[in-house]
Amino acid sequence: MEEMRTGADFVQVDKNVDPVLIRLQNLRKTYGAKPALNGLDLELGRGKIVGLLGPNGSGKTTLIKILNGLLRPTEGIALIDGYAPGVETKARVSYLPDRMYFADWMRACDLMDFFSDFYADFDRQKAAEMFSALGIRPTERIKTMSKGTKEKVQLVLVMSRKAELYLLDEPIAGVDPAARDFILSTILTNYNEDGTVIISTHLISDIERVLDEVIFLQNGQIVRHDTVDNIRAVEGKSVDQLFREVFRAVPYQGGDF
Ligand SMILES: Nc1ncnc2c1ncn2[C@@H]1O[C@H](COP(=O)(O)OP(=O)(O)OP(=O)(O)O)[C@@H](O)[C@H]1O
Numbered sequence: 041m042e043e044m045r046t047g048a049d050f051v052q053v054d055k056n057v058d059p060v061l062i063r064l065q066n067l068r069k070t071y072g073a074k075p076a077l078n079g080l081d082l083e084l085g086r087g088k089i090v091g092l093l094g095p096n097g098s099g100k101t102t103l104i105k106i107l108n109g110l111l112r113p114t115e116g117i118a119l120i121d122g123y124a125p126g127v128e129t130k131a132r133v134s135y136l137p138d139r140m141y142f143a144d145w146m147r148a149c150d151l152m153d154f155f156s157d158f159y160a161d162f163d164r165q166k167a168a169e170m171f172s173a174l175g176i177r178p179t180e181r182i183k184t185m186s187k188g189t190k191e192k193v194q195l196v197l198v199m200s201r202k203a204e205l206y207l208l209d210e211p212i213a214g215v216d217p218a219a220r221d222f223i224l225s226t227i228l229t230n231y232n233e234d235g236t237v238i239i240s241t242h243l244i245s246d247i248e249r250v251l252d253e254v255i256f257l258q259n260g261q262i263v264r265h266d267t268v269d270n271i272r273a274v275e276g277k278s279v280d281q282l283f284r285e286v287f288r289a290v291p292y293q294g295g296d297f
Pocket residue numbers: 071074075076094095096097098099100101102103
């Protein structure tokens with residue numbers, strides 16, 4: 041390790057670590073004949089919070105599932121830390137699916153046991169502290185929780201792992217607007233800062249203040265990958281404003297309804 045000056049700060053740099061965590065090369069995924077991802081090329085660094093943004097059906101969930109090893113690419117390459125998603129990457133990736141998969145009878149404390157058993161990198165103490173900060177009782181059962189509380193629970197568990205990559209598919213869609221800021225700051229000040237976080241969301245204005253970079257997906261292609269600072273400086277607008285301009289709805293013109 042050596043110290044390096046970057047701007048105002050000293051940072052520790054390990055020369056042996058590849059600065060690129062995720063590499064995609066000509067990544068394609070088709071469902072039957074229908075393309076969902078259409079030749080993605082991408083390099084993503086470590087320690088970044090990245091917004092994966094795009095209209096409905098643009099391929100966000102498909103990409104996240106490929107990175108989590110739940111789907112196989114039809115063609116091309118996806119690598120995390122040099123490994124194709126699979127056994128090697130399972131322990132490094134913490135995934136929040138777009139749907140909850142826990143059994144209804146489980147309590148918050150059962151879920152902590154479950155995560156402790158499954159993941160060596162799960163920090164139980166951190167999860168307990170975050171549950172408490174968010175007003176969630178350890179004995180509360182999933183069955184009796186509101187939709188937003190279930191989302192909070194799931195997010196706390198996923199972010200309490202010391203993972204290299206966090207894949208969050210629509211993490212705060214059901215949480216009320218007043219609580220979103222609190223949750224985001226609670227979660228993001230507690231996670232492993234060396235890890236990269238990919239957040240797929242439609243709630244851009246709520247989330248953009250925590251993002252370092254954004255990826256715009258359209259029809260299974262990356263139409264922009266940029267830093268949030270650069271977008272603000274070059275375009276003179278917020279990511280939310282830019283998104284609305286780039287993806288202004290185009291009416292269906294097939295005429296066969
Ligand atoms: N299991 C499937 N079988 C067939 N087509 C699918 C399947 N899953 C997704 N698709 C199609 O693949 C494309 C990408 O879908 P995906 O769910 O990845 O998009 P998304 O960007 O996550 O959308 P949303 O914002 O609505 O969640 C869409 O055209 C969708 O209809």
